[in-house]
Amino acid sequence: MKLTEGPVKSGSLLSYQILVFLIVILWSIIGFEVAQVRLLSLFEAPLTWVSWAVFVMISLVPAITAVAWRMKTRIRFVEPEWEFREREVSLSEYEIMMKEYQGQYRNFISIVDHFQILLICILSIVALAVPFLLMRTTLILIAASPFIFSFIVLLYGLVYSSVIFKLIPNEASPHFPLISERLLRSSVELLQKVPGVSWTGIRMSIGEASGYYTIRNTMPASRIEGIESVSLIRGVIDESGHLSSFVSTLHLDESDSSKLIDEIPRNSSIKQLTELVYKTLQIYIDTKGTDEVLDEVLEEVMHSLKRFNEAEESQSS
Structure with a gap:
């Protein structure tokens, strides 16, 4: 050897x-x-x-x-000692990355x-x-x-x-995990339909060492319009590679930690995700204040929630 x-x-x-x-x-x-x-x-x-x-x-x-x-x-x-960095890509970019990843590390991946x-x-x-x-x-x-x-x-x-x-x-297999694009597609497409969201894709950690790289902590993610740099709604992936829940976090200060706003089940509806966006926006505005863009986004989200409620009332009547 x-x-x-x-x-x-x-x-x-x-x-x-x-x-x-x-x-x-x-x-x-x-x-x-x-x-x-x-x-x-x-x-x-x-x-x-x-x-x-x-x-x-x-x-x-x-x-x-x-x-x-x-x-x-x-x-x-x-x-080795991996040096990790966070990266966010679109679903199509992630699909290309996974094809390259599988091809390059076919002797490691299971x-x-x-x-x-x-x-x-x-x-x-x-x-x-x-x-x-x-x-x-x-x-x-x-x-x-x-x-x-x-x-x-x-x-x-x-x-x-x-x-x-x-x-x-x-x-090598445990050190080169792989989550297929097919397992993430439905949750990414669901997040894309949520009012108030400006970007949706895949978030991951890429570790590099000795000419090798590994992709960890892969999850569907989205950013709320107007506060893209501090807001994150992401899916939580369990050990089997399947979605277990959605969480929303806000980065409100200079520390490395983010504040957990709320967590909802994986089978949540668009209305529940919209409520999560609304709650996140309200907490940010209460803490940091608002501006014209945030007012417009908040109004759009509130209008969508009103439509969801009206639709539910009409179905129940």
Whole structure:
């Protein structure tokens, strides 16, 4: 095992990648041989073909899993002293950042690739169904069935190796957490609809050390118009990466701490979030005073709350 730059220690992964490819090729050849023999009796014993095809694909799983596990866990990581800074970006910028983050730290991050899992399911179904679909076509296509099955087994193995490698965690994985843009989109879009909010996006802490960076404390966030520099309405993310609540804070003095205004549940309505904006504005105005911009924002928020109340009254009557 050799020392690479910074806190990461790992040996060459190339030998393991070659081994995975050789295993997949071997199983592809086995699949070809099995198909040549078992497809001869497809009409008489279709379940025999299905059983053997399933066996070929399932037997590939432990072999690839073992190599992928050894390859991923070969990486050693000693957490450095991160230098953190806060950053706020739009949802689209965050999506681009996460793609780059996953690409750069694919050997560290542990994620579930839903698209590739779906692809594995499709390949499995196609592998079993191809002989039945081709049995009433031309002789050339029927004769090609073993080759087609062999090729599908090859694709199946390569995709599965990618899925399991991404899924397996290692020592570095806890230090490179990842919250998907999909988990944050709905809460960001909800905040965008709240009256009195001038900016909505993603807030995060970026830590840098030894040429590496990590993204922590990712959350949906918004700023109230007129007091953008001191107000923050943000979502609280739990350990599973899901939204647990919304909180509003104000930074009213020169200290590093912010004042907690209120906290509301994650399933709050636009009206409840608007009430949170109103409460935050009132506390700021009571403490620091008002101006023309704040008066206009407060009036807009109060007008929206009035409409929400009228709508509720009309529905209840």
